[in-house]
Each structure stands twice: as C-alpha cells, then as structure tokens.
Amino acid sequence: MNDVIFETVVTTLAPDGRKHVAPMGVRYRGEQVVLMPFRPSTTFDNIIATRCAVLNIVTDTRVFAGCVTGRRDWPTQPVERIAGVRLECALSHVELNLSDMSDDAQRPVLNMARVHEVVHASFTGFNRAQAAVLEGAVLVSRLHMLPAQKIDSEMAYLQIAIDKTAGPGEHEAWGWLVDAVRRHREKAAASSAETTRGSS
Structure with a gap:
C-alpha cells in the first residue's frame, strides 16, 4: 500500500438520505482508494450501510476547519453513478463503491473502487x-x-x-x-x- 496520505473530504449519505461531510486522509492503491475511518464514526456507518462514498478534492480550507469546529453543512450536488453527493467547491470528485473491507476494532480498512471521476475546476497552485x-x-x-x-x-x-x-x-x-x-x-x-x- 502507498503510505503517502492525501488530505481530502469524504461525503457520504445515511440510508435516510442525510448527508455527512468529513475531512479524511486517504491512500491510493492502484485504481482503488483506501479509507481508514475510526470507529465509531458516521462515515464508517454510512459506507457500511450504503457501500458508497464520494472523494472530494478541495482547496477551500474552510471545509476542513469548519468540519472540526462544528460547521458541516456545506453546499453539495448529486453525483452521477452512485447514491451520493459531492461538495460544490470540489475541484474534482471520485465516486466510490465499497470493494472489500479488513475489519478492525479501531480503524477498519475500506478498499473503495473508483466508479466515476469528474474534474470541475483547475488547480491553480499551493498557498x-x-x-x-x-x-x-x-x-x-x-x-x-x-x-x-x-x-x-x-x-x-x-x-x-x-x-x-x-x-x-x-x-x-x-x-x-x-x-x-x-x-x-x-x-x-x-x-x-x-x-x-x-x-x-
């Protein structure tokens, strides 16, 4: 597994349609995206229930700061191939389906298969x-x-x-x-x- 961790934002839906937005470090392994959410967590529960998630690549750091300070209601849009939403501010998003899981009491490993990927805006550089x-x-x-x-x-x-x-x-x-x-x-x-x- 690539041990480099990339800071992203993962959006998921609960079975009743409630959206959840969470910053998350992810790893890339070939065409798969590896998520390791802590237990308990809403992200983990939603993925297990729906087998879907959306990976958002964002440079608007208000999302990261907002989520850790109680501001999780960010504008979203429906995605195309799975039951999910993406952040409106995402430069790109990847729609994911759960492929397999290695269970763990603290941090299970979720291997997510790429279903669809869209680029919405160009990356202009680091700040x-x-x-x-x-x-x-x-x-x-x-x-x-x-x-x-x-x-x-x-x-x-x-x-x-x-x-x-x-x-x-x-x-x-x-x-x-x-x-x-x-x-x-x-x-x-x-x-x-x-x-x-x-x-x-």
Whole structure:
C-alpha cells in the first residue's frame, strides 16, 4: 500500500438520505482508494450501510476547519453513478463503491473502487496559508489529546503563514480554529473551577 496520505473530504449519505461531510486522509492503491475511518464514526456507518462514498478534492480550507469546529453543512450536488453527493467547491470528485473491507476494532480498512471521476475546476497552485489551516485543523481535532503548550507553540508558528499568505477564506477558517482553541480552554477552566468548588 502507498503510505503517502492525501488530505481530502469524504461525503457520504445515511440510508435516510442525510448527508455527512468529513475531512479524511486517504491512500491510493492502484485504481482503488483506501479509507481508514475510526470507529465509531458516521462515515464508517454510512459506507457500511450504503457501500458508497464520494472523494472530494478541495482547496477551500474552510471545509476542513469548519468540519472540526462544528460547521458541516456545506453546499453539495448529486453525483452521477452512485447514491451520493459531492461538495460544490470540489475541484474534482471520485465516486466510490465499497470493494472489500479488513475489519478492525479501531480503524477498519475500506478498499473503495473508483466508479466515476469528474474534474470541475483547475488547480491553480499551493498557498502556504492553506497548509497552515490544514495543520491547524488537525491540532484542533486533537485538543483533548495534546498538551496546551504544544498547541500554542504550533499554532503560533502556523500563524506566520496565515499572516503572510492568507486570503479571505483562509483568514475566516483560521479564525474558526483560534476560536475553537479559546472555547476549549474556557470550558476546561470552568470544569476545573467546578471541580475545585465541589471538593472544598
């Protein structure tokens, strides 16, 4: 398997038609796309139920930052060959069907076969701020796991790229991430204060 992980957004539908949008690192193995969603997860449940997913290639980093800060309602459009939707902002999308699965209690491996692929817009190049937002989104997704000092030092470094190269979209996405860190700290402080009062 190619161990290079590519940051994408996977869209799935629940059996009742509810859409779900989730950033996900994927691997490519020949004509197959390999997904390794955590259990439990809505993405995993939807793929097992419908055997379908759509891989979205996007450069609008607001989607990544939005999904880790509670903003998952992104505009979508129906796709052509499977029961699914793609992001309107996707530069391209690949429609996938579940081929086979290696089960695992934490991270099952889903081998997805390519059914149909469409390019919607050209890729115009990398922006350092886009990479900074992606890294910031990963940090925010791990606020409950990482020490505050590590979060602060890495966010401070990433802020340099935001200050130098961000456009309006990246500034908006970064603002969501910074606010998420602040709210996490406030919630932790309030919980600590409540515990202290309860033990006094």
